[in-house]
Amino acid sequence: MHEFSLCESILDSIAEQARRHGFQRVRRVVLDIGELANVELEALRFAFEITRCGTLAATAELTIIEQPGRAECPDCARSGAVHTHFDPCPHCGGHRWRLTGGHELRIRELEVE
């Protein structure tokens, strides 16, 4: 359940932004989460509901934007979509590809007031 740790990191970042920008409430937190990121989205939403209590984000809406998996294959020098860590390269069937997208665990933006 490292989703709780992730939420605590998100709330730490929010507190830091609040000190910098002087807002009093977060209305929305927008996250980019990669399709192959090591995160269970439902667990993340659940952890956020719990950890946000008593913080500036206590009533914030959580929006998760899933980022598609993209890989670059050194064997055929092409790139394509992958959905799991064990998918073959969609062009040559190789498995040596490197993930170029879909690993994101990122706070995209905050809506605050």
Add this chain to the structure above:
Amino acid sequence: MCTSCGCGHPDMLPAVPLRPGGLVHDPGSGLGPVRRIVLEQDILAKNAEFAAVNRHRFAAAGVLALNLVSAPGAGKTTLLARTVTALRDECPLAVLSGDPYTAQDAERIAATGVPVLQINTGKGCHLDAQGVGRALDRLPLPEGGILFIENVGNLVCPVDFDLGEDGMVLVLSVTEGEDKPLKYAPIFAAASVLLLNKVDLLAHVDFDLVRCLNDVRRVHADLPVLQLSARSGAGFATWLNWLRQRCAALRR
């Protein structure tokens, strides 16, 4: 009443552009105008900062730092005890041992005479870079040698928490079943080496070795796989040589 959202708020706030191409009236809560702050920041940016500090400390001391991960019961502590016993007269060693509640792992390492420090994670399911950094304040680094960081038994959570280590050593035992590489693919993708432990039990368990190795290749095509037994010592020479080579590579 507000004609945009029908909120009836007496202190109507000015319309605030929230999205490109349109003005959206936002009644807010009376706290002030609604603003958008674009962050584009990694959720684990703080952990990455602490990991960078650890990495710098390891490099300054010429230490090879290895993060040992596995499921509970894969044999990490037995493997570590045998490893440090074999290498303790060869190079400086130290062990950081993550354990939710007990000091049992640390006691087993301490019995070998190698410096060890226990990090109790409580309910935490993984070590993080800050916790490791704090522990490093209390455990002198083995200059020019190897620091083993024994993570909490868990094949999911440790993946995302960079500790500043040089490599991740993944231990899988044959008693866990051959289906783990695909089930826990992210940790197999992140590992630097896979130690397939308890191979002395292969004759006694239904473990499809060929399928396991094939699935490992699908997740991480060039992951080195070393078959060994921490109990019998089979395959240990290859593992110790892997460690020696990594140490030598650090000095080049």
